Amino acid sequence: MTAPSTTTTTAPATTSADTVVPVRFDFAAALKDSLKSAAIAFGLSIPILAFKTDQSGGDIFLTPRWGLVAIFVSIIFGVRLLQHAFMATKAYRLATPDPHQATEAVHAEPNAFQKVSRFGIPFFLGIAIGFPFLIYLIQGGMNESRYWVDLGILILTYVMLGWGLNIVVGLAGLLDLGYVAFYAVGAYSYALLSTTFGLSFWICLPVAGILAAFWGIILGFPVLRLRGDYLAIVTLAFGEIVRLVLINWVDLTNGGAGISSIPRATFFGLPFTAGEGGFADFFGIEYHGMQRMIFLYYLILALALLTNFVTMRLRKLPVGRAWEALREDEIACRSLGINTTNTKLTAFAIGAMFGGFAGSFFAVRQGFVSPESFNFLESAIILAIVVLGGMGSQIGVAIGAVVLVGGPEVLRNLGFLTAIFGAGFDPNEYRLLLFGAGMVAMMVWRPRGLISERQPSVFLKERKAISSAHVKEGHG
Amino acid sequence: MSTAGIPLSVDAGVQPGPARKPLLSVRGVKTFYGNIIALKGVDLDVHEGEIVTLIGANGAGKSTLMMTIFGDPRAREGTITFAGRDITRMPTHQIAQLSIAQSPEGRRIFGRMSVFENLQMGASINKMAHFNEDLERVCTLFPRLKERLQQRGGTLSGGEQQMLAIARALMSRPKLLLLDEPSLGLAPLIVKQIFTIIKELNEKDGMTVFLVEQNAYHALRLAHRGYVMVTGNITMSGSGKELLENPQVRAAYLEGGHH
Numbered sequence: 001m002t003a004p005s006t007t008t009t010t011a012p013a014t015t016s017a018d019t020v021v022p023v024r025f026d027f028a029a030a031l032k033d034s035l036k037s038a039a040i041a042f043g044l045s046i047p048i049l050a051f052k053t054d055q056s057g058g059d060i061f062l063t064p065r066w067g068l069v070a071i072f073v074s075i076i077f078g079v080r081l082l083q084h085a086f087m088a089t090k091a092y093r094l095a096t097p098d099p100h101q102a103t104e105a106v107h108a109e110p111n112a113f114q115k116v117s118r119f120g121i122p123f124f125l126g127i128a129i130g131f132p133f134l135i136y137l138i139q140g141g142m143n144e145s146r147y148w149v150d151l152g153i154l155i156l157t158y159v160m161l162g163w164g165l166n167i168v169v170g171l172a173g174l175l176d177l178g179y180v181a182f183y184a185v186g187a188y189s190y191a192l193l194s195t196t197f198g199l200s201f202w203i204c205l206p207v208a209g210i211l212a213a214f215w216g217i218i219l220g221f222p223v224l225r226l227r228g229d230y231l232a233i234v235t236l237a238f239g240e241i242v243r244l245v246l247i248n249w250v251d252l253t254n255g256g257a258g259i260s261s262i263p264r265a266t267f268f269g270l271p272f273t274a275g276e277g278g279f280a281d282f283f284g285i286e287y288h289g290m291q292r293m294i295f296l297y298y299l300i301l302a303l304a305l306l307t308n309f310v311t312m313r314l315r316k317l318p319v320g321r322a323w324e325a326l327r328e329d330e331i332a333c334r335s336l337g338i339n340t341t342n343t344k345l346t347a348f349a350i351g352a353m354f355g356g357f358a359g360s361f362f363a364v365r366q367g368f369v370s371p372e373s374f375n376f377l378e379s380a381i382i383l384a385i386v387v388l389g390g391m392g393s394q395i396g397v398a399i400g401a402v403v404l405v406g407g408p409e410v411l412r413n414l415g416f417l418t419a420i421f422g423a424g425f426d427p428n429e430y431r432l433l434l435f436g437a438g439m440v441a442m443m444v445w446r447p448r449g450l451i452s453e454r455q456p457s458v459f460l461k462e463r464k465a466i467s468s469a470h471v472k473e474g475h476g
Numbered sequence: 477m478s479t480a481g482i483p484l485s486v487d488a489g490v491q492p493g494p495a496r497k498p499l500l501s502v503r504g505v506k507t508f509y510g511n512i513i514a515l516k517g518v519d520l521d522v523h524e525g526e527i528v529t530l531i532g533a534n535g536a537g538k539s540t541l542m543m544t545i546f547g548d549p550r551a552r553e554g555t556i557t558f559a560g561r562d563i564t565r566m567p568t569h570q571i572a573q574l575s576i577a578q579s580p581e582g583r584r585i586f587g588r589m590s591v592f593e594n595l596q597m598g599a600s601i602n603k604m605a606h607f608n609e610d611l612e613r614v615c616t617l618f619p620r621l622k623e624r625l626q627q628r629g630g631t632l633s634g635g636e637q638q639m640l641a642i643a644r645a646l647m648s649r650p651k652l653l654l655l656d657e658p659s660l661g662l663a664p665l666i667v668k669q670i671f672t673i674i675k676e677l678n679e680k681d682g683m684t685v686f687l688v689e690q691n692a693y694h695a696l697r698l699a700h701r702g703y704v705m706v707t708g709n710i711t712m713s714g715s716g717k718e719l720l721e722n723p724q725v726r727a728a729y730l731e732g733g734h735h
Contacts, residue, residue: 337572
């Protein structure tokens with residue numbers, strides 16, 4: 001292992017800080033080493049991967065596969081780099097007393113992860129905003145990028161659902177296994193309102209959110225006294241009740257057959273149609289079916305970012321702080337004068353509202369809703385996104401959604417694995433197996449989720465000078 | 477001074493003279509856990525500006541009384557009044573809003589939230605009005621917390637957590653401060669420090685304090701008045717000094733070396 005090694009002597013707190021040499025993440029060295037690994041991988045892959053022998057009649061043809069080699073080498077490079085980042089972070093952590101726990105003030109350098117996350121968030125946001133264009137450039141055409149934009153929409157829907165559920169589970173600490181019920185309420189609200197009354201998406205969206213919030217409160221009341229497992233069971237039942245009502249109330253919901261031909265979303269009144277008065281016509285550009293997809297992509301991106309923005313703001317407000325305090329200790333909360341009933345209900349209502357928004361987006365994207373889309377598995381996936389991402393962490397939940405929703409789709413496309421495992425190998429069949437193994441591995445190595453560290457909602461900028469008299473030993 | 481203590485009389489031999497109404501008054505309170513009776517009719521008064529302590533052995537019902545004042549569990553019989561208002565049937569958060577603050581048993585700080593956020597939670601009753609002022613004040617009282625404002629509550633030492641629990645309670649500018657075993661599990665030096673701060677609060681700010689303690693020696697030395705509780709009953713009451721010198725109290729709670 002060429003990772004920077006450290007003398008991890010656990011320095012007692014009394015020794016002066018300069019005996020501990022903090023190991024920083026040396027990016028240049030890590031990059032160099034990763035490049036070296038990539039070069040070795042490249043060398044090795046020339047005889048192993050680069051050429052495929054195809055037999056045609058008596059002749060053998062060599063088919064070059066440089067694309068595969070490139071993928072392979074870049075994976076090696078990326079994994080190596082990540083490994084360095086991990087090792088450096090770990091070594092740094094071992095070498096430096098935790099600023100949260102140190103008895104003496106510690107000069108804390110941001111570790112590699114924090115460094116990455118400082119640039120990571122704008123980077124990911126940039127990727128998300130530029131995604132349709134990037135895909136267009138990579139795939140080289142509108143039609144070719146359809147699948148990827150569609151996948152992007154799917155992932156963002158789950159990011160939004162994850163962020164919505166994060167309010168209930170991550171912040172308020174109320175384990176909700178029936179979140180999909182609000183997703184369903186939102187979807188059916190739009191489906192029914194638009195097909196029955198011909199209301200537009202932009203009117204139905206807030207209505208769907210309000211209705212879902214209302215159902216959130218309805219769920220909230222009976223479960224006010226419950227916590228943990230008991231709460232989980234009741235919310236699970238609630239999710240199932242909503243689904244069964246949707247199936248059996250045929251007069252209203254058309255039962256299991258679902259509601260079809262739901263009106264499409266319009267660009268503030270401009271439909272995405274080829275004819276006159278459509279979006280393309282209005283802006284004088286050529287009509288393309290992908291325009292609607294790209295619009296939907298940005299719509300869900302905006303909705304998801306709205307969810308994130310509202311959550312981040314709420315965390316800084318008394319109500320958000322009360323949610324988190326409620327998660328920590330309900331009795332202490334009450335004795336500090338917090339009305340825990342209202343606090344829980346607002347968490348349920350606001351979480352449900354975002355589920356409702358996502359639901360009505362789902363309906364407008366699909367053009368069709370049926371109770372099948374809202375089974376327990378959906379709730380489980382959304383909860384898994386929150387738990388795997390790290391409860392309460394916004395960026396963690398986003399990564400969780402990308403991994404859990406995008407991961408299986410990527411596995412679907414790993415065609416080159418047939419080169420390793422033989423032609424009969426269909427990665428699609430092992431998709432869920434690999435996925436499950438990945439989840440188990442995650443829970444072994446990062447049992448509290450990908451991003452488990454909770455960032456305080458308030459950062460104090462100035463560090464006030466403290467007289468040494470207060471920091472002396474034996475002063476409490 | 478009577479040598480046999482002052483059995484079962486509530487107001488006997490108590491110094492704060494004028495016939496003021498007590499700030500907190502507990503009358504005939506009975507509390508049950510299911511069918512098990514925990515408080516068998518407790519009478520107790522706390523006057524404004526006093527430090528009153530309640531001592532007793534494990535399981536005597538001290539913490540139950542503390543929780544009953546806060547409405548959880550609720551008293552099945554009897555009345556509790558605070559500043560002239562009947563709070564017996566009030567929900568806990570409303571009782572807190574009448575500016576009674578509590579540093580509960582086991583501290584119950586918010587472990588994953590920073591010290592600063594914990595203090596913000598303490599100020600939520602008065603809607604963060606004069607937050608900075610109050611923050612400054614508790615930071616002066618507990619300089620230890622000042623350096624740890626950004627740190628997560630769960631990473632504090634036991635003594636610091638206790639300080640945080642008290643500081644959080646103080647953030648709401650309470651009229652009455654209830655402290656449940658602030659010395660629990662702390663080193664003698666820190667216990668001393670915390671008790672000094674309680675005394676300071678009382679003398680400088682005129683804070684009324686109701687202190688539940690097992691550490692009878694320290695508590696009685698600090699308090700103006702004390703009550704002794706045995707299996708759900710108040711058996712004795714008197715000034716701190718009287719109780720300290722009372723042979724029964726000495727035998728039951730102080731022998732075996734006071735520290």
